[in-house]
Amino acid sequence: MRHTPHFVMTDVDAVKRVVSEHPWATIVSHTAAGIVASHYPVLLEERGAEDDPDAIVLVSHVGRPDEVAHELGQHEVLVVFQGPHGYVSPAWYPPEQFVPTWNHVTAHLWGTPEVLSDDENFRVLGELVDHFERAMPEPVSLDVDEDTARRIAKGTVGIRIRVTRFDARAKLSQNKAPEVVERIIAGLRGDGPYASPALADEVERAHTARVDGREAR
Structure with missing residues (x-):
């Protein structure tokens, strides 16, 4: 990620919020065959979080044979x-500021995957389904037909990643004057092409935190 120290996110809870609210993730491995990338939904594992509130633990699964391609666990x-x-258009800036930019919230997390047992994998798959189904008016669970669900689950490999380090950025116009930030927020909330x-919401969160003298979460 680009070296932009003034946009760094260091607060663990802020990083957890990014993970929780944007669970579709890219998993990248540097393998003997080269760089491998896959895309899967990832959840925060809350079990045991009270023991170490600063720990970030991720759980997910990959479809076979991605576990081989990624050399998971190695x-x-x-x-x-x-x-x-x-x-972010310079149309929202004062006339003398004419260079546009791209605002973003991005988190990179590293860790070595632990390959889960079949039973743990099935539990995590159930939690993934339940997590996303809870927004539905009539949630569907793997319990509807556990035998069939377990047969399908054999085509997946569950993983747990205990994050050892992260590099996160929230580039949200913090380097702009407050009145310019207000115009940016209004532009983003408008009906224009961008x-x-x-x-x-993210720019406003960062702006409010800056005014209050704290890190955005």
Whole structure:
């Protein structure tokens, strides 16, 4: 990630929020065959979180034979989470500021995957389904037909990643004057070609935190 120290996110809870709100992640491995990248939903594992609130533990699964392609368990992997992002037009700046930019929220996390047992993998798969189904009016669970679900689960490999380090950025116009930030937020909330309400929320969060003298979460 580009070296931009003034946009660095160091707060663990802020990084966890990015993971939680944007679970579709990219898993990247440097293998003997070269660079391998795959895309899967990833959840924070909350079990035992009270023992170490600063720990970040991820759980997911890959479809076979991705576990072979990634050489899972043999080395560290990078997991990339991409939050809201979008173009920021200089139309929202004062006339003398005419260079556009791209605002974004991005988190890179590293750790060595632990390959789960079949039973743990099935539990994690169930938690993944339950997590996303809870927004549905009539949630569907793997319990509907556990035998069939377990047969299908054999085509997947569950993983747990205890994050050893992370590099996260929230580039959200923190280097702009407050009145310019307000115009950016208004532009992102508008109906123009670069409208992005989710990005507007992030810029507003960072702006409020800056005014309050704290890190955005």
